[in-house]
Amino acid sequence: MSEAITQLAYAVATALFVLALHWMNDPKTARRGVQGGVAAMVLAILATWAQPQVIVHHVWIAGAIALGFLVGVPLSRVPLTAVPQRTALSHAFGGLAAGLVGTAEYLLWVQENAARLTTFRMVAIVAEIILGYLTFTGSLMAAGKLMELKWVPQRPVTYPGQNVVNLGLLAIAVGLGVGVIVNPAASWAVAAFMGVIALALLFGVLLIIPIGGADMPTVISILNSYAGLSAVAMGFVLDNKLLITAGALDGSSGLILSIIMCKAMNRSFANVLFGAFGQVEAKKTTGEQKEYKSETLEGAAQVMEQANLVVIVPGYGMAVAQAQHKVRELYDQLKKRGVTVKFAIHPVAGRMPGHMNVLLAEADVPYDDLVEMDAINPDMPQCDVALVVGANDVVNPAARTDKGSPIYGMPIIEADKARTVFAIKRSKNPGFAGIDNELYFSDRTFMLFGDAKAVVGDLVKQFSGSGMH
Numbered sequence: 429m430s431e432a433i434t435q436l437a438y439a440v441a442t443a444l445f446v447l448a449l450h451w452m453n454d455p456k457t458a459r460r461g462v463q464g465g466v467a468a469m470v471l472a473i474l475a476t477w478a479q480p481q482v483i484v485h486h487v488w489i490a491g492a493i494a495l496g497f498l499v500g501v502p503l504s505r506v507p508l509t510a511v512p513q514r515t516a517l518s519h520a521f522g523g524l525a526a527g528l529v530g531t532a533e534y535l536l537w538v539q540e541n542a543a544r545l546t547t548f549r550m551v552a553i554v555a556e557i558i559l560g561y562l563t564f565t566g567s568l569m570a571a572g573k574l575m576e577l578k579w580v581p582q583r584p585v586t587y588p589g590q591n592v593v594n595l596g597l598l599a600i601a602v603g604l605g606v607g608v609i610v611n612p613a614a615s616w617a618v619a620a621f622m623g624v625i626a627l628a629l630l631f632g633v634l635l636i637i638p639i640g641g642a643d644m645p646t647v648i649s650i651l652n653s654y655a656g657l658s659a660v661a662m663g664f665v666l667d668n669k670l671l672i673t674a675g676a677l678d679g680s681s682g683l684i685l686s687i688i689m690c691k692a693m694n695r696s697f698a699n700v701l702f703g704a705f706g707q708v709e710a711k712k713t714t715g716e717q718k719e720y721k722s723e724t725l726e727g728a729a730q731v732m733e734q735a736n737l738v739v740i741v742p743g744y745g746m747a748v749a750q751a752q753h754k755v756r757e758l759y760d761q762l763k764k765r766g767v768t769v770k771f772a773i774h775p776v777a778g779r780m781p782g783h784m785n786v787l788l789a790e791a792d793v794p795y796d797d798l799v800e801m802d803a804i805n806p807d808m809p810q811c812d813v814a815l816v817v818g819a820n821d822v823v824n825p826a827a828r829t830d831k832g833s834p835i836y837g838m839p840i841i842e843a844d845k846a847r848t849v850f851a852i853k854r855s856k857n858p859g860f861a862g863i864d865n866e867l868y869f870s871d872r873t874f875m876l877f878g879d880a881k882a883v884v885g886d887l888v889k890q891f892s893g894s895g896m897h
């Protein structure tokens with residue numbers, strides 16, 4: 429394939445990557461976004477493969493693609509709740525690939541053609557291996573924490589001087605890297621290069637252990653941007669413009685996503701990376717035992733039937749219970765009775781960005797009834813019933829009022845302003861942030877204890893079974 433055609437194919441692939449990201453912005457076009465991304469990747473691989481000067485052994489490439497399918501297909505079959513760890517695993521592969529390519533290029537050139545190891549290329553190779561290998565082990569640790577593997581502690585593991593040790597290690601790796609950049613062909617350079625790799629692998633592990641399991645989605649997003657940056661470096665090493673642009677897209681989108689998540693949690697990057705969130709058992713025993721009020725399903729159904737506006741606030745518990753289909757049935761029953769039903773979507777409800785949108789889309793809830801937090805909050809005082817389905821932190825009024833609370837300042841769905849609140853959860857346990865929720869003790873709140881799927885299912889039965897018209 430001539431060079432011009434390859435470059436044209438790369439330009440089309442780049443445009444498709446950009447469009448794919450744009451289409452992902454909206455659930456209506458998200459599927460097209462996935463297809464666009466796949467098409468861009470296929471085009472990129474074929475255009476590269478067709479270059480005779482790049483690929484000599486076709487069997488190796490075919491074998492590598494087959495191996496990719498062997499790992500990728502089972503990875504794609506995980507349930508939705510396991511998507512964050514699945515994503516972490518694919519970043520680990522991306523990081524490893526970048527690290528191995530950088531290692532191979534250096535070792536090959538240092539033996540055969542040391543003149544190619546210009547300072548520019550060496551800077552790119554060293555950046556590629558540090559970012560690639562730390563993304564590899566960091567992402568594996570993140571996936572392990574999310575998979576709740578026995579040998580990966582969920583709680584943050586901290587010790588005095590930890591940040592100094594970690595940053596010290598990184599500084600040594602960078603120092604050795606600079607040595608190799610300046611003297612790539614020296615007798616000690618290969619050993620120093622291997623030292624950089626070992627330190628980067630270790631740094632990836634040490635970077636993640638002080639971070640709590642529940643912060644992993646944000647960390648994965650940050651690791652995503654590291655993997656993107658290592659791909660950019662790889663693009664410079666291999667002189668491949670597509671890798672540079674695709675890596676830059678990956679790097680910047682990962683960064684933007686982590687900023688959005690941090691903002692929605694009112695946390696800083698530094699707090700996520702070094703804050704050891706979730707370490708303190710925040711269940712403060714104040715001595716006084718506050719009382720919850722509960723309500724029968726029959727009573728709750730009656731109140732909802734009389735309502736003009738019901739706002740359903742889904743959270744992580746809806747995902748755990750896989751209650752979205754039952755929630756959709758409840759939505760249908762209420763709509764049939766002329767009740768206006770809206771879903772209040774908090775940007776960090778659940779455990780990954782867009783978690784609620786994806787679940788509700790799976791249950792075919794019309795997109796127009798999914799309302800973002802800022803748009804629904806002004807309506808909350810007019811809302812007759814807020815039905816909280818397995819959400820906790822995202823409706824905790826402490827975020828507005830309690831300066832000492834770990835979630836102080838986080839924007840919330842103002843369910844507490846509704847005339848009546850029904851809250852579905854299984855127990856009196858706190859949510860992700862590990863803190864009590866005043867909403868559940870409010871005069872207006874009635875608990876419907878139980879698994880979300882079972883409780884919503886029973887609520888639906890109240891409407892469909894008992895002749896409520």
Ligand code: NAP
Binds near residue numbers: 781859878
């Ligand atoms: P949450 O605060 O974790 O609360 C979820 C609640 O669901 C729990 O209190 C739990 O209570 C209940 N629950 C669990 N399983 C259930 C089941 N089967 N049936 C009924 N209830 C069930 O969740 P959230 O309100 O959605 O808030 C999300 C939190 O995750 C925020 O603090 C956010 O900052 C954090 N976070 C989100 C993301 C993201 O991207 N979305 C990323 C990182 C962190 P019981 O145990 O009593 O049932």
